[in-house]
Amino acid sequence: MFLFFTLLVLHSALGAIATTHRYDWELSWVTAAPDGFSRPVIGVNGEFPSPTITVMKGDRLIIKVHNELGNQSTAVHWHGIHQRGSPEMDGAAGVTQCPIPTGASFTYDFTLEQGGTFWYHSHYGGQYPDGLRGALIVKDPDAPWAGRVDEEITMTLSDWYHPRMPPLLNEYLSPERYQANDGHEHFPSSALINDRQGDRIQVRPNKTYLFRIINIANFLSFTILFDQHPFTVVEIDGIYMEDFHARERLSRLAVGQRISVLVRTKPVASYNFEILSFSDVSLVSPTEGLSWNSTAYLTYDGSRPTPTGLSIADLRYYDELELVPLSREAPFKPNKQIVLQTSMEGINSVIRGTVDGKTYLPPKVPSLYTALSFDSDVTRNPRIYGHTNPIVIRLGDVVQMVINNNHDHPHPWHLHGHTFQVLERPLDSNTGPFSGTLGPISATPIQRDTVVILPESYVVIRFKADNPGVWLLHCHIEWHIEGGMTATIVEAPDELPDIAQLHPSHINACKQYPMDYIGNAAGKVDNPLNLTGVHECVVQGSDGSVSYRCSLTY
Structure with a gap:
């Protein structure tokens, strides 16, 4: 059974009584046959499927994850939750935390400031299709369907x-x-x-x-x-x-x-x-x-x-x-444009996703921790984040982002830490890249956090840089995430020392993994621009494992 209890606390922002929900989760392998075929799956406290979490808007969620898988590390991402003021809780391994090694524990602690339908899943090693995934429902007494639903x-x-x-x-x-x-x-x-x-x-x-x-x-x-x-x-x-x-x-x-x-x-x-x-x-x-x-x-x-x-x-x-958002917000007025060319390519005879011709390679220090390691004149330099396809934006920027899909398959792109307006997304494939000129757009564009880009086509989105953190932007197909179809949005890094915290269980996870938690993408502290030893490219060993040290060839 789940260890669960609640503490009532005054939630001054909402002027109401909010609840603190505490869970202890032990992750382990259990046997299940959801389609009739019996196989090992990841269970939470010995059970599969993973539990649905139901809370109220304004509540606090504290989940202590114990990794008892025995043969895999893990991390848990809270999909769609913006983590405003708590970017270190986003749950993306190698980005906002170190992986949680087997035998270690890690505590997630954040407040649910958004109402709506969300979910959680492992964000490590293509793991969540093996069972570590579940619904996260944040109920809101002011939702537009209030009073209309039985x-x-x-x-x-x-x-x-x-x-x-x-x-x-x-x-x-x-x-x-x-x-x-x-x-x-x-x-x-x-x-x-x-x-x-x-x-x-x-x-x-x-x-x-x-x-x-x-x-x-x-x-x-x-x-x-x-x-x-x-x-x-x-x-x-x-x-x-x-x-x-x-x-x-x-x-x-x-x-x-x-x-x-x-x-x-x-x-x-x-x-x-x-x-x-x-x-x-x-x-x-x-x-x-x-x-x-x-x-x-x-x-x-x-x-x-x-x-x-x-x-x-x-x-x-x-x-x-x-569709029309209930907020009826007009199109944001951008002051910055970012154009990304995305595809799937062969690199060293291995299929990889690419952003502007470069595949994402994991750093030796989580990118958020790198942003906390140096002064702002350094953290604004994308070089220190290594081959993570880093994009540094300033607090207050309003970004228009064009994502061109130069591949012959559709890709669902997801942005952590934000929702975005979708200004233009053709209904047909093979339109080619964005021409640079928007056609007629909605006066109240739809907003979401995951959008599909059709084959050989594009999307134009806009979002406000009002949530300092280090946020992944990636195709949400697990094959493609693990294949490197990912960029890293480093948002307002000079603000992060006053916002993000390295909690004891987070540091302990790094020590036990082991993984550095101070320094640039190569783990260097004295000279942040020295990237000697950073992961450089992709090769596969005879045992099937993927490694990243070789001469980069595109």
């Missing part, structure tokens, strides 16, 4: 692999796979809803339900369909929306994205209905012998049979840019 239901969508991730990643990042098929990703074995197949979701007639839907997959995007139950979109990625009636149109959800919808049930319990989650074949083509669709059931009457045979004759999607 019940809330959280639903996760995911792909599932029968082999564990480490051997799959070693094969993926190998010269042999690159030579055989240009380094294509491994296809999943199945798809799940709520980490199982055939889940029966009990509903009552003539009620309004809020479904919080989260794509926690490794690779696949999904389309979600409630048979004969139209839905109304009210939230995207933790941002409240004006009611958007999708009617017969469908919703596509990429890895890392969330959507909340209102569903009105039928007036009488005469039948049960299917909920169908089917994979987006624009990302991967259907493969014989593999099924990436999953079905759950709106169960009005458990004594009645579950329906079968739901098929889709007409795939019509709404455009997410049609």
Whole structure:
């Protein structure tokens, strides 16, 4: 059982009583068979799936993670939580903390200042598809659906692999796979809803339900369909929306994205209905012998049979840019533009993701800790962060970022620490890179934290640099994260010494791993511009492990 207790404290910012939630999590391997195939998975306190965390806006969350996996390090990221004032709690290994080695503990401690639908997952070594992932729900008494909903239901969508991730990643990042098929990703074995197949979701007639839907997959995007139950979109990625009636149109959800919808049930319990989650074949083509669709059931009457045979004759999607945030913010006025060229390339006969032709290579000191190691005249120099594709921005900058996808597959890009406005994102593939001139844009652009960029296309986003920290910007497909399709946003580094703290359990994790926690990307302290010994490139050893010391060849 979870060790859990609450302390009531006065939350002056909200003028209300907030709650401190404390959890002890022991991570270990357990056995589960979510699709009928039994395999080891990562469990929390001996249980799989990982628990859903439900808190109120303004509450404090303290989670002490004990790594008892025995053979893997770990870290836990709180996806969509901005960590305003607590950037050291973001949970990205090698960026805002050292990995938590086996036998070590690490305490996350932060306040939930946002309401909405979020999730948590491992942010180390492509690990979360092995089970370390779960929903994080932050309820808000002032949410736009308050008073209109009879019940809330959280639903996760995911792909599932029968082999564990480490051997799959070693094969993926190998010269042999690159030579055989240009380094294509491994296809999943199945798809799940709520980490199982055939889940029966009990509903009552003539009620309004809020479904919080989260794509926690490794690779696949999904389309979600409630048979004969139209839905109304009210939230995207933790941002409240004006009611958007999708009617017969469908919703596509990429890895890392969330959507909340209102569903009105039928007036009488005469039948049960299917909920169908089917994979987006624009990302991967259907493969014989593999099924990436999953079905759950709106169960009005458990004594009645579950329906079968739901098929889709007409795939019509709404455009997410049609949605209007409840805040109705006008387009931000940028004072800085950043243009990124992204792709997948072969480097030293290994498939790698690239940003401006460079692949992300992990530093020897977490990048946030590097920003805390030196004076501001040094921390504003991107060189000290090594080959992490660093981008340094100032407090108060309003950034227009163009991400050109020069690859023949779509990529869901996620920004830590922020939501952003989506100004322009073509609906078609193969448009080529951004021309430099925006077309007509919404007067109230949608905001989110994860956006899909179609093949050979682009997106234009804007965000305000109002949250000092070191934040990853990356494709959220785990194959591509581990392959280096990542940039590092170093935001207002001169402000960080007054904001971020190195807590004792964080330093102890570094010592036990071991990993330096002071210095530049090479671990140098005396001369921050001396990067001798920094990770330079990618090679794979005969044992399948990836190393980073060699002459860089692009």
